[in-house]
Amino acid sequence: MYDIAIIGLGPAGATLARLLSIKYKVIAIDRTTTQTGKCCGGLLSPDAQKILAKFDICLPKDVLADPQIFSVKTIDLDNNIERFYQRFYVNMDRMKFEKFLVSLIPQNIEICKNTTCVKIEKNGKTYTLELKTNGIRRIEKAKIVIGADGANSIVRRTFYKKNKIDKYVAIQEWYENKSNSSFYSCIFDRKITDSYCWTISKDNHYIIGGAFPKKDSITRFELFKAKIRNGGIPLDKYFKREGCYVFMNKGFMSTCTGKNGVYLLGEAAGMISPSSLEGISYSMESAKILAGIINTGLNNIGYRYFTGTLKIRIKLLSKILKMPFMYNRILRKTVMKSGLKAIKK
Numbered sequence: 001m002y003d004i005a006i007i008g009l010g011p012a013g014a015t016l017a018r019l020l021s022i023k024y025k026v027i028a029i030d031r032t033t034t035q036t037g038k039c040c041g042g043l044l045s046p047d048a049q050k051i052l053a054k055f056d057i058c059l060p061k062d063v064l065a066d067p068q069i070f071s072v073k074t075i076d077l078d079n080n081i082e083r084f085y086q087r088f089y090v091n092m093d094r095m096k097f098e099k100f101l102v103s104l105i106p107q108n109i110e111i112c113k114n115t116t117c118v119k120i121e122k123n124g125k126t127y128t129l130e131l132k133t134n135g136i137r138r139i140e141k142a143k144i145v146i147g148a149d150g151a152n153s154i155v156r157r158t159f160y161k162k163n164k165i166d167k168y169v170a171i172q173e174w175y176e177n178k179s180n181s182s183f184y185s186c187i188f189d190r191k192i193t194d195s196y197c198w199t200i201s202k203d204n205h206y207i208i209g210g211a212f213p214k215k216d217s218i219t220r221f222e223l224f225k226a227k228i229r230n231g232g233i234p235l236d237k238y239f240k241r242e243g244c245y246v247f248m249n250k251g252f253m254s255t256c257t258g259k260n261g262v263y264l265l266g267e268a269a270g271m272i273s274p275s276s277l278e279g280i281s282y283s284m285e286s287a288k289i290l291a292g293i294i295n296t297g298l299n300n301i302g303y304r305y306f307t308g309t310l311k312i313r314i315k316l317l318s319k320i321l322k323m324p325f326m327y328n329r330i331l332r333k334t335v336m337k338s339g340l341k342a343i344k345k
């Protein structure tokens with residue numbers, strides 16, 4: 001019997017596992033294999049950098065990706081406007097970042113990699129987890145279950161079906177880029193998506209991607225690719241395609257932190273910016289808050305965690321309020337035309 005079972009070792013789960021007190025018996029489960037990684041832009045925002053600074057964590061050079069880019073080219077295809085805006089992101093290798101976070105987890109935590117949680121059931125006061133590793137099934141029991149398992153969270157789907165958030169499909173393709181050209185752009189085009197698309201240079205590759213409504217997501221991605229090709233970016237040396245769900249949190253009440261022994265963290269809780277899709281900072285921040293609460297005792301966790309994350313929800317609300325200025329064609333045109341915060345090249 002474990003005190004705590006953490007499902008998912010992305011930035012949220014890995015941070016929680018690192019911070020939990022040694023007095024708890026903890027199992028941490030993640031289905032990731034060495035081959036698979038999260039479909040992600042791999043940009044560490046200033047907020048995420050600040051949390052790492054608070055943790056006194058420095059990133060090893062090996063986690064960084066080449067090049068570091070200081071501006072984003074924003075392309076509004078609805079209004080035919082282009083602008084550059086300064087950005088303070090760290091370009092990194094997402095898979096190496098996760099491995100690094102996992103490497104910081106203390107040895108008392110039992111880590112099960114390459115293991116999928118396929119079912120969770122409540123039995124009296126405890127939870128039974130059905131796990132699969134290389135096709136082999138096993139059962140574990142825990143008093144508390146923590147869903148740090150991202151947008152397709154089995155924990156959220158099992159226990160919080162009613163707290164629904166719109167899911168979009170994120171698709172990225174990687175292409176080799178041996179030339180010296182590098183770029184980071186953000187593209188708005190309502191014919192493709194009511195969210196946005198992006199291109200990022202990373203370690204001798206171009207990544208092109210976007211977040212699309214579930215219906216016709218592949219067709220929309222192909223349309224985006226065709227526009228990229230027409231824009232003169234050679235997409236001839238295909239490397240790989242990746243995809244995942246992404247929560248599109250458009251309402252103040254879409255976040256769900258959990259109660260009665262089942263709690264949600266990071267993206268599983270709906271903590272991701274609906275405007276930029278930046279989520280690593282929220283995942284680490286919510287993990288820090290939950291660990292602080294659990295470490296002081298197992299009483300009343302649900303209420304304390306809900307109130308402890310109020311600041312996060314307010315911040316997410318501010319992102320929701322910002323959305324019309326990014327996604328409404330007329331408002332975006334007004335902002336971009338004004339040149340507000342834009343830099344001249």
Ligand SMILES: Cc1cc2nc3c(=O)[nH]c(=O)nc-3n(C[C@H](O)[C@H](O)[C@H](O)COP(=O)(O)OP(=O)(O)OC[C@H]3O[C@@H](n4cnc5c(N)ncnc54)[C@H](O)[C@@H]3O)c2cc1C
Pocket residue numbers: 007008009010011012013029030031032038039040041042043044045048115116117118148149150151152153154170171172209244245246265266267268271272277278279280281283
């Ligand atoms: C295309 C795309 C680009 C993005 N770019 C950025 C960016 O540049 N910067 C940024 O800050 N944010 C970005 N985000 C958001 C960011 O990736 C997420 O918000 C963040 O990864 C959430 O962290 P998490 O730990 O909560 O969940 P995740 O990172 O999704 O981790 C969940 C973990 O749970 C595991 N898991 C899931 N289900 C199970 C199961 N049943 N059993 C066992 N394990 C399971 C998964 O293997 C995974 O390791 C992007 C998102 C997308 C989709």
